[in-house]
Amino acid sequence: MRLFPKTRLGKLRFALLLAVPISLGAGFFHFTNMPGESFAGPFEPLSPEEAALSVRLSEHVTRLAGGIGARDVTRPEALESAARLILAAWTEMGYEVREQEYDSQGTAVRNLFVELPGASARGEIVVVGAHYDTAYGSPGADDNASGVAALLELSREYAPSSPAPRTPARTLRFVAFVNEEPPHFWKETMGSGVYADLCRSLDEDVVAMVSLESLGYFDAGAGSQRYPWPLNHFYGDRGDFIAFVGSTSSRELVHECIATFREHAAFPSEGIAAPIWIPGIGWSDHLSFDLAGYPAVMVTATAPFRNRNYHRLTDLPATLDYERMARVVAGLSSVVEALTRPPATAE
Numbered sequence: 001m002r003l004f005p006k007t008r009l010g011k012l013r014f015a016l017l018l019a020v021p022i023s024l025g026a027g028f029f030h031f032t033n034m035p036g037e038s039f040a041g042p043f044e045p046l047s048p049e050e051a052a053l054s055v056r057l058s059e060h061v062t063r064l065a066g067g068i069g070a071r072d073v074t075r076p077e078a079l080e081s082a083a084r085l086i087l088a089a090w091t092e093m094g095y096e097v098r099e100q101e102y103d104s105q106g107t108a109v110r111n112l113f114v115e116l117p118g119a120s121a122r123g124e125i126v127v128v129g130a131h132y133d134t135a136y137g138s139p140g141a142d143d144n145a146s147g148v149a150a151l152l153e154l155s156r157e158y159a160p161s162s163p164a165p166r167t168p169a170r171t172l173r174f175v176a177f178v179n180e181e182p183p184h185f186w187k188e189t190m191g192s193g194v195y196a197d198l199c200r201s202l203d204e205d206v207v208a209m210v211s212l213e214s215l216g217y218f219d220a221g222a223g224s225q226r227y228p229w230p231l232n233h234f235y236g237d238r239g240d241f242i243a244f245v246g247s248t249s250s251r252e253l254v255h256e257c258i259a260t261f262r263e264h265a266a267f268p269s270e271g272i273a274a275p276i277w278i279p280g281i282g283w284s285d286h287l288s289f290d291l292a293g294y295p296a297v298m299v300t301a302t303a304p305f306r307n308r309n310y311h312r313l314t315d316l317p318a319t320l321d322y323e324r325m326a327r328v329v330a331g332l333s334s335v336v337e338a339l340t341r342p343p344a345t346a347e
Helices: 008-032 048-068 077-090 139-158 189-202 250-264 285-292 322-339
Strands: 098-104 107-116 121-131 168-178 205-213 242-246 268-272 296-300
Touching: 008 268, 048 077, 048 139, 048 250, 048 322, 077 107, 077 139, 077 168, 098 189, 107 189, 121 139, 121 322, 139 168, 139 189, 139 205, 139 322, 189 205, 189 285, 205 250, 205 285, 205 322, 242 250, 242 285, 250 268, 250 285, 250 296, 250 322, 285 296
Parallel strands: 121 168, 121 205, 205 296, 242 268
Antiparallel strands: 098 107, 107 168, 242 296
């Protein structure tokens, strides 16, 4: 049997056959190679602070997904109830809540946000956001009451009512977006798109955007995690990790976020910065900011690639793991804090 071709044409074809998989492998290694080491091993018991955080996260999710349920423009009362719940939570924390109202298919909807002016770099803005609407008919516990719960708890650490509120060097905004789900996704009525366009029209310097997307579903069983091809060749098959995801243009931010998370959080993590044509890379509000020219990253438990309740009636509060979710949010607290420090003042 001849292993290697002898003609010039045959050698060229053979070289091309080798070059394609090698190039693809090298490219995806570049996309998936991340700084730091993912945590492995048994968890320590939750600290008292993390245990309390776990309870609060569960309460937020239960109010949104259990008390209100499906939240979309076909249910404007429910969508508005969710907005009022978020507004009330931030008001109770001592924030002055601002809103961006616009028309969506004949219904008035709104993005809600709070802002902490930067102490030394006010013109540099970090946005942390999550969408509060759901897919049609779904209670949306994971997608995305879990993201809203994380948003509220991360904002609590900077709240005026906190006993020792953090003071960011950069301006920090927490934003609750409306209309992330279809039929608005990637359309002009998408809440994060409307907000990102406003930032761009004001020529604001958004140095980082973090989208909190479906953070509460974990499954450590073999075969519980799925991926679009060819990512299945680069990651394990257990859905026990949190992912940091961005486009190739946001690679530096993805690296910064996952490096900080791995330094401070004892929780498994994976990351990827890849072209948005790969399924899942652009599936959240971070894409709106990416398309507006801002660096953006999604933090996610990978939603449909793990959670079989995705966009279904079964996406209920009882399906989420609030202890793991608390560990993730505690780690993200360090990520947000690091992002609000300009490089010149970073330790």
